[in-house]
Amino acid sequence: MHPLNLIRLVPAEGMWPEDASMRPGPSALVTSPIGQAARAESEMITPSTENPTWRFPIHGASDPSSTGQGTTPGSFAHRADIGGPLSFSSPDTPGMPPASMSTAWDFLPEGWTIEAVDGPETGCGGHNQADIGECIRAVPTPGFKPITQLESARLGIVTPEMARVAEREEHLTEFQVRDEVASGRLVIPANRNHLAFDLDPMAIGRASKTKVNANMGASPVSSSTDEEVEKLKWAERWAADTVMDLSTGGDLDATRLAILRNSTVPIGTVPIYSMIIGRKIEDLNETMILETLEHQAKQGVDYFTIHAGVRKAHIPLVRDRLIGIVSRGGALLAKWMLTHNAENPMYTAWEKICGVMRQHDVTFSIGDGLRPGGLADATDAAQLGELECLGELTERAWRCGVQVMVEGPGHVPFDQIEFNMKLQRRLCHGAPFYVLGPLVTDMFPGYDHITSCIGATAAAYHGASMLCYVTPKEHLGLPKREDVKQGCIAYRIAAHAADVALGIPGTRDNDDELTKARAALNWQKHFDLSFDPDTARAYHDEDLDVDTDFCAMCGHDWCSVRISKEIQEFASGKAEGFDRGKAIRSGALTAEQQEILEKRGVLSPEEIHKLASKAKGEVPNEDGKASCHSDHVDPDEAKRIQSETLVQLNTAPAHNLPSHDSIL
Numbered sequence: 001m002h003p004l005n006l007i008r009l010v011p012a013e014g015m016w017p018e019d020a021s022m023r024p025g026p027s028a029l030v031t032s033p034i035g036q037a038a039r040a041e042s043e044m045i046t047p048s049t050e051n052p053t054w055r056f057p058i059h060g061a062s063d064p065s066s067t068g069q070g071t072t073p074g075s076f077a078h079r080a081d082i083g084g085p086l087s088f089s090s091p092d093t094p095g096m097p098p099a100s101m102s103t104a105w106d107f108l109p110e111g112w113t114i115e116a117v118d119g120p121e122t123g124c125g126g127h128n129q130a131d132i133g134e135c136i137r138a139v140p141t142p143g144f145k146p147i148t149q150l151e152s153a154r155l156g157i158v159t160p161e162m163a164r165v166a167e168r169e170e171h172l173t174e175f176q177v178r179d180e181v182a183s184g185r186l187v188i189p190a191n192r193n194h195l196a197f198d199l200d201p202m203a204i205g206r207a208s209k210t211k212v213n214a215n216m217g218a219s220p221v222s223s224s225t226d227e228e229v230e231k232l233k234w235a236e237r238w239a240a241d242t243v244m245d246l247s248t249g250g251d252l253d254a255t256r257l258a259i260l261r262n263s264t265v266p267i268g269t270v271p272i273y274s275m276i277i278g279r280k281i282e283d284l285n286e287t288m289i290l291e292t293l294e295h296q297a298k299q300g301v302d303y304f305t306i307h308a309g310v311r312k313a314h315i316p317l318v319r320d321r322l323i324g325i326v327s328r329g330g331a332l333l334a335k336w337m338l339t340h341n342a343e344n345p346m347y348t349a350w351e352k353i354c355g356v357m358r359q360h361d362v363t364f365s366i367g368d369g370l371r372p373g374g375l376a377d378a379t380d381a382a383q384l385g386e387l388e389c390l391g392e393l394t395e396r397a398w399r400c401g402v403q404v405m406v407e408g409p410g411h412v413p414f415d416q417i418e419f420n421m422k423l424q425r426r427l428c429h430g431a432p433f434y435v436l437g438p439l440v441t442d443m444f445p446g447y448d449h450i451t452s453c454i455g456a457t458a459a460a461y462h463g464a465s466m467l468c469y470v471t472p473k474e475h476l477g478l479p480k481r482e483d484v485k486q487g488c489i490a491y492r493i494a495a496h497a498a499d500v501a502l503g504i505p506g507t508r509d510n511d512d513e514l515t516k517a518r519a520a521l522n523w524q525k526h527f528d529l530s531f532d533p534d535t536a537r538a539y540h541d542e543d544l545d546v547d548t549d550f551c552a553m554c555g556h557d558w559c560s561v562r563i564s565k566e567i568q569e570f571a572s573g574k575a576e577g578f579d580r581g582k583a584i585r586s587g588a589l590t591a592e593q594q595e596i597l598e599k600r601g602v603l604s605p606e607e608i609h610k611l612a613s614k615a616k617g618e619v620p621n622e623d624g625k626a627s628c629h630s631d632h633v634d635p636d637e638a639k640r641i642q643s644e645t646l647v648q649l650n651t652a653p654a655h656n657l658p659s660h661d662s663i664l
Helices: 039-046 149-154 160-168 174-183 225-237 250-260 286-299 313-316 328-340 350-361 381-399 414-427 448-461 483-503 510-518 523-528 533-543 562-567 592-598 606-614 635-646
Strands: 113-117 135-139 213-217 242-245 267-269 304-308 364-366 404-406 433-436 466-468
Touching: 135 414, 149 160, 149 174, 160 174, 213 225, 213 483, 225 242, 225 250, 225 483, 242 250, 250 267, 250 286, 286 304, 286 350, 313 328, 313 381, 350 381, 364 381, 364 533, 381 404, 381 414, 404 414, 414 448, 433 448, 448 466, 466 483, 510 523, 510 562, 523 533, 533 592, 592 606
Parallel strands: 213 242, 213 466, 242 267, 267 304, 304 364, 364 404, 404 433, 433 466
Antiparallel strands: 113 135
């Protein structure tokens, strides 16, 4: 091996730590392999202070690939702590709040005790009560019967819903699911009434994969019940894990019931919207609150956003904000408190609200009514004062046996996201954090699905369990069908990217399969493995409707993937089962693919029709397939067709290669 085949990164003068203990040793060498044996020979390099090397920031996380494919060192996140306060977590930037050592086990109903049991079949591990035993369960007061998932978990019971979650979260066992629920770090939003229909139970928590919520709902000026049901099915098609019905117009009751009867995912609502239909917010009272919650719980709503953390004492803290209170529930309750000079009725009636929710196993999504509506108001005294109250409300709900997740901001500068996530983890004792975005800039209306999914990726990596999508219509109007799709896709990207970064086992497997298809230039498998095959296929065929060994971006001679595949020493493009075979003409565009290209406006209607009808093109051969690949036709003929029909480039000089390179 030539010594130039291994390189090391050398920091600039003054950048290397003076403390020798901070310098890397030989076990964490970073090498760049150029040749087959580089990985083995890299261990022979000995670092020195004169020519130091770098350590990988490895913290023990699992490889997100089930089979350890590729050459990456893997995740730089913490080692998985399932059963502990960290679960899947990022390393802390200096100054971050540490995780809380308290859990739901510290907030049992009055009169309950805890006992040790023999094993996981009858009791929970993953708790913070080690002085009692390795496996424990709660001992309730006489005559108690569990209703909620939290109560069952505390008693050591694995419910059918927990078992289903374990099937969907392949890296978790049903005992681990139960233990995380018992500790309050995982929720299963599954109203007992909704389970009677088509609900497929799922879980939200940092031990599980990151989830995505899609908002929808009719407004006073737009949409209808039928449109909202259509948007629900569209959100499910694009992999939303939950849906919130935020209707404020039309027949709210009929819309909600229709969504519940047609959904396979959990449904959340903000009940205060229904409480004030036909009346003023000033008229709201405790009876109205409890009656509305009881009605929606009986319908089957799986989680409620309750803005009980907005306190009378917080209102003066909002006075100097650039954009005040942007939460509808928060603003309504602030007006109520100012009108009545009284405390938030949701706060004072909290235990009664818990009683209603417990009877149907409705999960709390405790609302952040003082979330910032712009970067200039982020992480301020009002927001953090409310967050402290949300921690208190979490403890009180756990004492009532109700599952809890907590909502978060909003609009947050990128550098403040980690602090926000980890402060919530501490104040709310690991209860799942459900965040909107956050948007990391305010000046791109029409593109806020992008500005927010950037923040959402960071939020999930640093501790958020569920991401509420933002669509291109955010701040501008009610999202339509296409906006729902764009929001779901943006947030699936964010959630998946965070899961891979956290090292959740198996989360990179599909990425690796697609990479192998891409390396093999197997276009059909490439599309089949993608999240949105129709868009991928349509974009490809817009330029070149031939599945051959290059694409229209590079052409044949410039295709680095083709060159890598043809170098015999490289594994690239040679994975078993991924061989592309002969070049073929792609199939006719589907109706959805035609619509995608029509909206893009690049091709004329005639060109799109041609792709849809697949009449004989300019590059046929004797069996009707495309003839621009040298594996399928005579090489000279393929070269002629490429030259006349597609592209003509001689790239050998650019690559500093002779016309005939024996390596290829």
